[in-house]
Amino acid sequence: MATKGTAAKKAAPRKAAAKAAPQKTAARAKAKPEISAEKSKMVGSVRRSFAPWTDPDAKPFILYENITKRFGDFTAVDDLTLGIYEREFFSLLGGSGCGKTTLLRMLAGFETPTEGRILLDGQDISKIPPYKRPVNMMFQSYALFPHMTVADNIAFGLKQDKMPKGEIADRVDEMLKLVKLEQFKSRKPHMLSGGQRQRVALARSIAKRPKVLLLDEPLGALDKKLREQTQFELIDLQQQLGLTFQIVTHDQEEAMTVSDRIAVMNQGKIIQVSTPAEMYEYPNSRFVADFIGDINLIEGTISSVSGGKVTVETADAGKLVVNQDLKADKGQTAWIAIRPEKVSIGLKKPAARTANVMSGEVWDIGYLGDVSTYHVKMPAGGIVKALQTNATRLVERPITWEDQAWLSFSPDGAVVLLS
């Protein structure tokens, strides 16, 4: 046990480090909680007051209507309906093969839906070939024309539209300035770094001022630092130009940072569409909860539902209470979903809390510098993770392996999931 334990502990920080990213996003999302004067609570951070999807009269700018796409026996997109609004920054998020790229390519015109239709600004575009559609795409591989200079790449779309030469030159200069590549104007793509190529691809795809810009994993090929910086540049650009952006990504951190709304996809279907904060705080299923960030899922059966309170009987932690309006039956299987940063950990039993208190043995500790993740083993065998900010440099009595620790969380911190 001792040797196995140390081996696991040795590996733990690295394992946890891989999971650190989502937690950091969560921290950022919660950094500026906007609490209105009426003391009513809001979910997550608010970037801008833009929410046409809450307006029943608003018409979607892009409408995927009962779209199905099959490749032979494989169904890439399965009877999917989705509306995206003008000037929205919309993300399709999912693992590889979930159908997100196929959806994007159908809007660009490179794939034809097997069933259903796509409306752009109220017009059915299914019959329009890709080279006549008012949408442009930024490709994952950038797809820069290797035999043309940066300026010629950017001018390419404008030339196809037979724009007068002078105007093309002006537009190209404007785009070069926008992406800060003026001095690279006459270079060929292979003479540029990855980040510069990415910006040429971006400039080329927005040069025609498309109604919609499609971005297929636009930052996938960049290293982490550059990617984070470019995310904000994309947001600024989208607001500056007033364009509708539809982006495909497998990186949930990227989706959280840039999007007005996110659609999480799996096996050709949309699992949940909502704002990043809603998605994080109120996932509608275990799939979404697990896909976005790190989460504890504690299985149990519902023992009572009343007055906005749900009580779940669990094997790991006994009775747990969550404040939630839920339509569910007594005896139904349910999962308490609680983010590690909402679980507090201590060596003493918390006196202030009566509900949602549990105790177990500290099994692993992932120390990441800014925060530490404690993996606590419950008597019934399940692991519950708690995240603590390392607020001070020195701690009198640090929590360590094999300590008996107390965990607790607020009834507002968790959600009950039925699927």
Add this chain to the structure above:
Amino acid sequence: MNRGASWFNVTSVVLGFAFLYLPILILIIFSFNESRLVTVWAGFSTKWYVELFRNEGLMNAAWVTARVAFVSASIATVLGTLAAIALVRFGRFHGRTLFSGMVYAPLVMPEVITGLSLLLLFVAINFDRGFWTVVIAHITFSMCFVAVVVQSRLVTFDASVEEAAMDLGCPPAKTFFIITLPIILPAVISGWMLAFTLSLDDLVIASFTTGPGATTLPMKIYSQVRLGVTPEINAVCTILIALVTIGVVSASLVTKRQEVERKRAEAAAVRADEPELA
């Protein structure tokens, strides 16, 4: 790695290349031999080359061969490129198995069969044999080599570059000419060169399909070789070898220099600073 065995590697490479090149070198050396005997060195002379240019039969055959090779290589390049595009880009289509079978089969088909079958076709349809029948025969087998060369380039070609062009408003046919073709051009050119030399070298298929007045150089060489080794033939062979060597070496030097320049530029780009966006 395997330092101990490196003498073995060096020896085997040296012996292998000696085996490949010695016979050709000997042939070239003896084309400058003063004597008619090919085994006795009697001093340096270029008289066989002079004689060669006076030999009207050989010069005519050379001219026919050059024309056949040029015309057939050019048409074969167009057809082979189209075939490669169909194979790589069209996915599954009706008759794909037959088509790819017909593209690959000529690569391994014994020349005697290809030659015989084409001759029988020309006889059956009563087509006068001569220059054009040789051209058709050469197109048929060399287009398959072109298809393979272009295909291997297209397989590694990022199709999203074409999609990007169409996405920016460029119709498919125009996309092919201003995007795809310039990018795959090196492969198309080497396909042409391959088709050209295949046509230049071919003896068997040309012998079957040719007619009066269209004797090619290999046929001429063959009929003289059967009578014995002559310094004149050595001279012809030396000229042919020199032409092909110059062509292949310069082509590969050009690609190598481009490669080196590209790599240097790429290395420079990686080092380049990353000016930030606003």
Add this chain to the structure above:
Amino acid sequence: MAEHHDRSGRRLVLLVPYLWLLVFFLVPFLIVLKISFSQIAVAMPPYTPTFSLSQGWDGFVAAFRQLSFDNYVWLTEDDLYIRSYLSSVWIAFVSTIITLLVGYPVAYGMARAPSQWRATLLMLVILPFWTSFLIRVYAWIGILKPEGLLTVVLQTIGLLSPDEQVRILNTTTAVYIGIVYSYLPFMVLPLYSALEKMDASLLEAAEDLGCHPLKAFWVITFPLSLPGVIAGCFLVFIPAVGEFVIPDLLGGSGTLMIGKTLWSEFFNNRDWPVSSAVAVILLAVLIIPIVLFQRAQQRAQEREAG
């Protein structure tokens, strides 16, 4: 690609090479097949029956009735043909093995050469492939003939007394030399590309785990180079079976190869039906290795694409 937008363009791209190959590759085969069932005739074309559209359906049926297996029966009766087939396959097989034995060390040495040398070495292997086949075979005549260079060299170094001469030209040995020489690049290239792709750290790992370098070659390097070995062997064996130029120029009257037999049947005896039957059988002999080779190539291509 949205397939409904540019159908006509796509059709043209496919149809032109497709039709060309149908007319000039497939149809000629069918004609060969048909003539192989015909009889020799003193006429132009020198066989009967000939199909003609003007005779209509009845003419076609009548002509069809005249087709026979006589030529194939003839092929089994005269043992010249059977011996030609068998000896072609045998000579091709032996030459393939020799080419592999010669080519493997060369390819191995190239793959282990310093990387700045490799491109040049590769070009040097490819270069002879571009130069005329006929010329390369011809070059050996001057070397191998009785009063040729080999005799002179051997006499000079004393291995041969001045009145002796080498007897290699016009023997099967000369054919082996010719095939190995001409097809060596076809063997070296696939071997080299298989060996060059191999991760050098595999051998280091094997040695690290206690494997002797010589054994590591047999248990690591050779199995991993098998795709190259197979491709190389097919590339040598298939064309060697139907070879004409090498047995004709280097071999003697005792060297039977089917390509040469077909040639003389056609050009010297002017027996088109029998030479067609010879071609049909030759193709039947080769079809199995050809199909196997194409499968292997397809698999390799799929591996590379995936």
